[in-house]
Amino acid sequence: MRCVANFEIASDLSVVSDGQILSICDPRDAFKALIRNIPRSEFTTPFLLSLHIYFDAAALDNAAGVADDHLATCLNMLAFTTGASFRKHRIKQIVNAEPSSKDAMRDVHMWSDRIEYSDPQPFLASKHAKTIERLLEFDIPPAIRRALRWYRLGIDASVPDDQFTYFWFALEIVAEFQKPTAKVNDKCPRCQSALYCERCETHPQHKPYAKQAIRALLMAADEGCDEEMVALLDNTRNSLMHGETLKEIEGSLPDPHESVIDTLGQLLWKALVIQFPKEMFDFSLVMGLPSTYVHYERTAVAKVQTVVPVDADGYFDLNFTGIVLEMKPLAPPQSALPFVVRMTSEQFNLLRKLHFQKGDHQEMLERIQRNAREQDGHFYALVISTDMAVINSAIQNGEAGEWQDLFRQFLDTARVLC
Template structure:
């Protein structure tokens, strides 16, 4: 079956004319790609290229992976031939492009726009700055500074493959830095016992190889790290360095295969922590590690049937004007911690009533009503920081109204929720 996928691509370069369409035709006829600019009316938005990829697949459900592979081929060659950056921004649709005259309706798999914004996790506090000041009392060696840089790059990297690679760079730097000067025996590749030279009547020795130093570092960083874990990390590193991807070797990795990144990241963090004087970790330092290093993104996908127009050149017009699929955030952007307010059952009934009335703050009242819990014989409502700021502002201004009067009754019970 024939399909067409609609991608948006972030790039440092653009097509020389907004109306111009560039075409890449695979010599083996595996795919065809059409590239054009997406003109911007607001220049605060990032510039994007539109890339439509025509290809064959067995079914719509199986077309996603094929589309991603063909897009990667196009972007790799674009980067190779131009020396410029190309990065997938998002996929919009995959449309059944099979020639047919029976019906104008076509099957479409449609992805929503990304959620309007991602709120940060309220986490930083005075304890963290004090911890940093305490750690900086130690004169950090240049090698460990470089390793810390790669750890930071690994946390921030959007691709799981890049995250693993950057974490491994940091691990190698630390391992080389603390590699012992004492020599070790050469080992038999089968039984791992020390090799013996009959002519010299001795066990050949050498300084630890990089692989041996890394294994020793992993074992020292965490007592629970065993030979199987070290072998898994080393095998993953070898596969990535020889051109494979985590997706390609996922059959040999734990499920989910991204968990290997968390394993390496946590071991690396422990190895880095051990480079600081032990006496610094007296219980006064406040440090954190994420529940996962992998950056997961939520999106919504719909399977619909609709009419897809065709332009004068016979290509599908995938603008889908008038049809919007979007993920709406729970509330306005926030960066601070939420608060909890305590109220009576009568006050809760009044809040419910007000949340159904039309008004400027109906959405805010609805958000608060949806986050009500009963605990210890009391009724608590969670109020996000942006809404709490609006409530405080209205009360401080002396605004008159039913919802303002309601919150005046229990605003003094508000406590920040950690």
């Protein structure tokens, strides 16, 4: 079926005229792309390009993956021919573009805007600053500094393939830095036993290769790292360096295939740790590891039927000004740790009653009562830091009111949730 996908692209470049549309037609008729500026009335918002791709897919449900592949081709060639950056900002819609009457209803998949904000994880504390000061007492060699930089870039990279590559760069740097100077035996490519030269009556030796140095580093960093894991990481590295992607080789990787990034990232972290003197790790240092290095995003997709207008040139007008799909967070933004307060059953019942009363406090009280649990005859409620700041301010300023009086009864039970 014929489809059209509507993408927004972040770029350093713009089309020379706001009214101009650039058309890129694939010579093999795989796709047709239309590029235009999205004019801005407020310059505090980032500039974006509109990129529409017309293509064929087996069905609308699996068209997103096909559209992403064609988008990658367009962005790659745009970057190659201009030397500027082009990256996907978001996908907005994919529309069934099969020929039909002008006012026919069409199937549309609409993606929501990203959630308004994403709260950070409250984690940094004075103990982490003390840990950094302690580690900086060690004169970190330049090679390890470079490895730490690639580790940081790998954590921050948004594309899983890039994350693996950056982590591997760091691993190679550390391995080369601490590569032993003692020579090792040449090994049989089949059984891996030491080769023997009958004429010389000796085992040929050489300085460790990079691959052998990496293997030794991984084994030293984690006792649980075995030959199978080393082979998995090495094969993944070879595939990526020869042009394949994690998605293309997912059949040879654990499920989910992105988990190979976490495996490498955790081993790299351990390899970096052992570059510091052992005596530093006297149980006074506080360090953290993420549950996953991969950056996942939440989105919502609505399947609707609507009339899609056609412009004067016969192309679909994908503005959809009458339809808005949003992801709304359940609470205002917060950056500090939340609190827990303890209430009696009578106090909790009053809280539930008050949250039905109209006023600025209504949403806050609804959040608090929704996040309450009964235990041992009391109710324990989660209060986000933003709400706790409002409550403290109201009480400290002597505000009068039922909900203020209620919180005065048990505010002294508030404890930071660690």
